[in-house]
Amino acid sequence: NAGVTQTPKFRILKIGQSMTLQCTQDMNHNYMYWYRQDPGMGLKLIYYSVGAGITDKGEVPNGYNVSRSTTEDFPLRLELAAPSQTSVYFCASSVDSSNQPQHFGDGTRLSIL
């Protein structure tokens, strides 16, 4: 039972480089989310999607882009990596917009040097 799978688990980037963080879920959830977690802080929402083809900004979207071409996949793209984007990134999914819990992946630890 895979749930939410994130790749890669770790990555080091140089300033100005770009990369895509991958997220896939096998629970047929409509809603998917990207969060970042900075040390000593709770999670902040970057982007979310309510279904294939539909995405919207969360609290901290600047410097990121997303797409949702299928129900299963929700990649997060960093176009010009900056040191402020050093963080742990979590992808999550949920059944719908009710008060059902979100299911989280194990995270991608990203360092920008």
Next chain:
Amino acid sequence: AQSVTQLDSHVSVSEGTPVLLRCNYSSSYSPSLFWYVQHPNKGLQLLLKYTSAATLVKGINGFEAEFKKSETSFHLTKPSAHMSDAAEYFCVVSGFGGGYNKLIFGAGTRLAVHP
């Protein structure tokens, strides 16, 4: 607007003693509340949730939480700590934000369990 305050950033207990992790919330309507646990280098795992049914909520691994509307609190407890309980715990309030299940996270409480 919703908000969550976890009153302790660090809690340290001895194995076999009770655990209390405190959480206060603010919400303009009846909220849904969750506790998640995060073990090192892992994602967040749901411990329990409150969604306006019973005020005492039982979760996994012997944890439970009591919703107290008059105190706007949702404290997490466990009668007897185990070494495997050492982790980061997040109190979370859920509300509707533009059509999605918006989660507001507390800053987290790191629980240390000593032999």
